[in-house]
Amino acid sequence: MGNSEKSDVDINQELLKFRDQIDALDLQILGLLNQRARLAQDIGHVKAKTDAPVMRPEREAQVLDKLTNANQGPLSAPHVRTLFKEIMSACRSLEREVHVAFLGPLGTYSEQAVWSFFGHCVQAEPVETIEEAFRQLDAEQVDFAVVPVENSTEGSVARTLDALVDSHASICGEVQLPIHHQLLTQSGSLQGIQKICAHPQALAQCRNWLAQNAPQIQQETVSSNGAAAKLASEDPTVAAIAGQTARERYSLKAVQEHIQDDANNTTRFLVLGKQQPGPSGIDKTSLVASVPNQPGAVYKMLEPMNAQNVSMTRLESRPARTGRWEYYFFIDLQGHQQDAAVARALDDLRQSASFLKVLGSYPAAQRT
């Protein structure tokens, strides 16, 4: 007994020694962070003279890329990205508060995408529809809007693609969010639960898990994951399927995490704005084109990318809503529109397309 008491004292002394060193380092880090924040304020004053945008997605992507390349651990690349994203978010907010509309309500995966892209020092404002997010951006009520554009199991979000054709917004960034559904209740157990509420897509994505683990509980569809979590927070007999942001926002507990049937379920979100980010070195360009309804027209449309050796990462068609069997083609290319090869491919495409709109060049999403 004497021995174990002694070793407890030893362990405490060892911990104290390390904690003293951490305390000293934390003070140094704090000093450095405030030096960094003052530099960001200086940049903010320079930008204010010309009304230049505060948020620079290409610069933030370069900062994160440089730091993850220089990182020697033991922190992982995602740790470094997460920490420095929040540091830049705080520094940016000292220049000016950035306002972002997202597809609400609170607690949706779109809200999670906002935090993932901008960090937590932004003013995030839920809106009811995708069209309203575009409208607020066009009316300059917000600086950016975040909307879903495709899911790895459910496919494209048609309303986002349609709105992109008419809007003046440009794509400034993207977020690839792994969708990890959780079963949430007030107590963290299924005892006394009478129904499970979720968005229809979430129910579909958890079908097998629910059949095996909660076959007797009634299921009810609601308009969003956030709405489901809100209901669960108001009623102890309701469980919700939603994500981590909803769990935190509504103080719910997880009965089980990761209940989606496909472990790689991912949703891609677009960050829309009024600015055109410059090249970051790791960019993508999105465009929408249509071609005359003639034999060989689609082949001709794609030929310039082949000729210029530009990689195409996505091709998606949508009816053009003209009633004449015409289609819009949504195309993602690797590279920035200011890169020589991409610029030449776009010039050639302009010749063959009956309609071409470059939706934006922006830093490609990196894993966090």
Ligand SMILES: O=C(O)C(=O)C[C@]1(C(=O)O)C=C[C@@H](O)C=C1
């Ligand atoms: O470099 C800039 O333009 C800054 O405003 C500084 C900073 C940063 O904290 O590093 C902050 C906001 C921008 O989005 C990019 C970077």
